[in-house]
Amino acid sequence: MQEFLQHTLNGLSIGSIYALLALGYTMVYGILGMINFAHSEIYMMGAFGAFYTARFLGLDTPSVLNFAIGLCGAVLFAAAVGFLVEKFAYKPLRNSPKMNVLITAIGVSILFQFGGQIIFGADPKAFPTLIEDQNLFSLFDSPIHLTDLLIYFVSFASLGILSFIIFKTQTGRAMRAVSTRPDMTPLMGINNNKIISMTFVIGSALAGVAAVLVSIKYPKIDPMMGVRIGMASFVAAVFGGIGSLHGAVVGGFLLGLGETYLIGYGASTYKDAFSFVILIIVLLYKPTGLFGTTRREKI
Amino acid sequence: MKKYFIFLVLVVLLGVVLNSFLNSYIQAIFISFMINAVMALSLNFITGLADQFSLGHAGLMAIGAYTSAVLNKEFFNDQWIMIPVGVLCGGFLAAVAGYLLSLPSFRLKGDYIAIVTLGLAEIVRILLLNWKHVGGPRGYNAITKFPDFFLSYGFAVLLLFITFMTMYRLKISWFGRNLWAINEDDIAAEVMGLEIAKTKRYAFTISSFFAGLGGGFYSHHLGYISPGSFGFIISVQILIIAVLGGLGSLSGSILAAAILTFLPELLRSVQTGSLDLRMIIYPILLILMMILRPQGLFGRKEIYEFLSEKWKTKLGIQL
Amino acid sequence: MSTLLSVKNLSIQFGGLKAVDSVSFEINKSELLGLIGPNGAGKTTVFNMISGFYCADHGDIIFDSENINKLTAAQVNHKGLARTFQNIRLFRSxxxxxxxxxxxxxxxxxxxxxxxxxxxxxxxxxxxxxxxxxxxxxxxxxxxxxxxxxxxxxxxxxxxxxxxxxxxxxxxxxPKLLILDEPAAGMNHQETEELNKLIRFIKEKFNLTILLIEHDMKLVMNICDRIVVLNRGKKIADGLPKDVKCLPEVIEAYLGKKPV
Structure with missing residues (x-):
């Protein structure tokens, strides 16, 4: 029981990370119909954003304030990177075949991975301790860590902010409109390019949040850190139904939990393969994912 | 018939020159060029002609490589004469894997095949890492090799020739036209009575088969393989060759394979330290090409289509 | 005269909307049947169900005494049914x-x-x-x-x-049956005249049965042997062009109710 609870808690924290990242994939897919392969690298850049913010501002004492500053640094940096990637790599290809955009996305992703190795160095770096981890209390004999609570809190807060933006603001309404009928929205006076940019910025900001949350729990960062987690999050997005925001969150949590149980009860060497096996099963039995809907093409 | 004879003479001549005047380093580069060309053709068939993005060709290559290597070492008593059999088996196993993978992937629209193939490559890599019998992460050693360069060269040329001819014949046949029609408008193609998912499945299986062949020969060429030899980077490298040559242009893929195999070797002298500059240059090349010249060198056309009419008749090419 | 295609109680629902509600009609061999109705009447939806793109919720589509309701678009074509599209779908390059x-x-x-x-x-x-x-x-x-x-x-x-x-x-x-989805859409008067001739010509030349969806009343009245009228997903009339033209339901569907 205690073991199970421990796995569940871990699963929820990794799941909330997946959820944050899956949202980025699903938002971009919803609005542009493309898989943004570079999203995992934006996440990586977020981690380095926080790293350098901490270094230049000399944040060496753990405190909530420093954590907040690091978080802001990551979010701003990731959002900026997302914005630039969209502007310089994807925007020129707005009217090109999908294949070209996908290839570009792959290119951007690799460029960041290896460019990162040149700029930041290929070796893992120790992420500064922005906040001291401690056992707050015990629940059925399993210790509850501060970092875990922080992960839950920050990711739920981010999800709250996101859903406010998407469902309650003018911009969010425009984003939803562009994702359904991009051909009609300009007639309503919506600037599609601006909305697409906005989507990238918001998705990237979430990736920045995820990066800091992961880094306070596993304080080692390197330029390839996004690869595995990015793939898993994408699978989470497909699992939940790509294009669906709720699906991404639910898919993220389910995948995180499943993965943790798998590691917890043996089979840890196959952890990386787990998400892909899930993906193939989903495609076989419910190809639209949990919350996805088939879009009827007008004939 | 005449043109095949001329082709054979040229190939033999090149072989003789390579064998007697150039060192083994350059010989090896020639062979890797041909393997790269086979891999790029294989990817081009599915990505260029069928418009389905595969990111897992390294995984299919790994299946072919390990199958062939293991068969030869464990079951065929290390005889080089059995290498072609092993390679063929590698191709078949890769084709089976590709077929199974294509079953769920083409049931709906979208780029799922990209992710599914990526997943395949990853799963294959993880399985190989955990398979102690073939060395796990340390790799598989002392794989049967051809005893001399001429045999190796001959086999590589044959492999490339068969790959190219198969794909070329299919491209200009009913099958190629079906693929193209699906790219243009899948709904209209379906209304003409074409089973779309089935057609894409065939294309992917054929592509997987040749990726397996390429991988199989790769293992015998190097004599050593490890799960690391088939990482994501390899898939990307194959993709870059296919894109540079032009998605849909088979001869373009061969030319691009030549360029991207020989050029880095020439640039090797200017490389600095341990850093692999290719991994910076490649993605930049990809992005710039997609923005400035997305059709690659030749677009969908074959190289000879750019020749004048006079040369076409001289070479005996009819459309 | 034998029946080539018969549609029985066909219904389909999109979300809360009953796009097509128990529509039945038949096409005889070498007949030219027109399917008309105001915008949103469900004509194209009926087409899409017949040609295998949508699967009807209820009802049967019998083609050449075979039920083709569950078949895919490709299989429907194999049975001998071909169609065109409202917005042209050629393999453009x-x-x-x-x-x-x-x-x-x-x-x-x-x-x-x-x-x-x-x-x-x-x-x-x-x-x-x-x-x-x-x-x-x-x-x-x-x-x-x-x-x-x-x-x-x-x-x-x-x-x-x-x-x-x-x-x-x-x-x-x-094909045995050719389905034309608004072939006159976007054509001017002269082009429509030519189309009119073309349809007659192919019908004779290939001994075809044709199902035609059309907005252009003139074209329909000129060439169709029989007309089925849909409105709001329901069949409201079925008969010879000259009879259908005068039915009050049809006039109402197109022009609205006469003020009393």
Whole structure:
């Protein structure tokens, strides 16, 4: 029981990370119909954003304030990177075949991975301790860590902010409109390019949040850190139904939990393969994912 | 018939020159060029002609490589004469894997095949890492090799020739036209009575088969393989060759394979330290090409289509 | 007269909307049936169900005494049903003749072993088939006087010719029943006149049964043998053009109720 609870808690924290990242994939897919392969690298850049913010501002004492500053640094940096990637790599290809955009996305992703190795160095770096981890209390004999609570809190807060933006603001309404009928929205006076940019910025900001949350729990960062987690999050997005925001969150949590149980009860060497096996099963039995809907093409 | 004879003479001549005047380093580069060309053709068939993005060709290559290597070492008593059999088996196993993978992937629209193939490559890599019998992460050693360069060269040329001819014949046949029609408008193609998912499945299986062949020969060429030899980077490298040559242009893929195999070797002298500059240059090349010249060198056309009419008749090419 | 296609109690629902509600009608062999109705009446939806794109929630579609309701679009075509589209769907960057070839070859190459073998080894048989298909395609194009465009890209043809090519391509699959989805959409008066002649011509020449969806009343009244009228997903009339024209329900559907 205690073991199970421990796995569940871990699963929820990794799941909330997946959820944050899956949202980025699903938002971009919803609005542009493309898989943004570079999203995992934006996440990586977020981690380095926080790293350098901490270094230049000399944040060496753990405190909530420093954590907040690091978080802001990551979010701003990731959002900026997302914005630039969209502007310089994807925007020129707005009217090109999908294949070209996908290839570009792959290119951007690799460029960041290896460019990162040149700029930041290929070796893992120790992420500064922005906040001291401690056992707050015990629940059925399993210790509850501060970092875990922080992960839950920050990711739920981010999800709250996101859903406010998407469902309650003018911009969010425009984003939803562009994702359904991009051909009609300009007639309503919506600037599609601006909305697409906005989507990238918001998705990237979430990736920045995820990066800091992961880094306070596993304080080692390197330029390839996004690869595995990015793939898993994408699978989470497909699992939940790509294009669906709720699906991404639910898919993220389910995948995180499943993965943790798998590691917890043996089979840890196959952890990386787990998400892909899930993906193939989903495609076989419910190809639209949990919350996805088939879009009827007008004939 | 005449043109095949001329082709054979040229190939033999090149072989003789390579064998007697150039060192083994350059010989090896020639062979890797041909393997790269086979891999790029294989990817081009599915990505260029069928418009389905595969990111897992390294995984299919790994299946072919390990199958062939293991068969030869464990079951065929290390005889080089059995290498072609092993390679063929590698191709078949890769084709089976590709077929199974294509079953769920083409049931709906979208780029799922990209992710599914990526997943395949990853799963294959993880399985190989955990398979102690073939060395796990340390790799598989002392794989049967051809005893001399001429045999190796001959086999590589044959492999490339068969790959190219198969794909070329299919491209200009009913099958190629079906693929193209699906790219243009899948709904209209379906209304003409074409089973779309089935057609894409065939294309992917054929592509997987040749990726397996390429991988199989790769293992015998190097004599050593490890799960690391088939990482994501390899898939990307194959993709870059296919894109540079032009998605849909088979001869373009061969030319691009030549360029991207020989050029880095020439640039090797200017490389600095341990850093692999290719991994910076490649993605930049990809992005710039997609923005400035997305059709690659030749677009969908074959190289000879750019020749004048006079040369076409001289070479005996009819459309 | 024997029935070629009969639609029985066909219904489909999109979300809360009953797009088509128990529609039944029949088409006899070598008849030209017009399906008309105001915008949103469910005409194209009926078409899409017949041609295998949507699967009806209820009801049956019997074609040539076979139920084709559960078949895919490709299978429906194999049974002998071809269609065109409201917004033209040609293979735009294939040449005109290739568009026709693509349709023709579906009957010839079904992906059997010998198909693969012959094309891989470019055998005599393969070359012959290729030549025959090409001849057949050109002949078909010639009938519709599109042959002098045969090497141009389909996307570069004029609008009227594209419509025509789409019909030729559908004919190339050798259908028993041809379904035309608003062929006169976007055409001017003169082009519609030509289309009128063309439809009569193909009906005679290929001994076809045709189902026509149309907005253009003049065209429908001129050429159709019989007319079925839909409104809000329901059939409201079925009969000869001159009778249907005068029915109060039909006038009401198109023009609204007469003030009392």
């Amino acid at each position: 294939l040449s005109v003749v290739e568009n026709v070839l693509m349709a023709l070859q579906q009957r010839r190459h079904k992906g059997t072993f010998s198909d693969w073998f012959n094309s891989l080894f470019n055998t005599k048989a393969h070359q012959l088939t290729k030549k025959n298909l090409d001849l057949e395609a050109r002949e078909l194009l010639k009938i519709f006087s599109l042959d002098h465009h045969s090497l141009e890209l389909a996307g570069s043809l004029s609008y009227g010719s594209q419509r025509k090519l789409e019909i030729v391509r559908a004919l190339a699959t050798k």
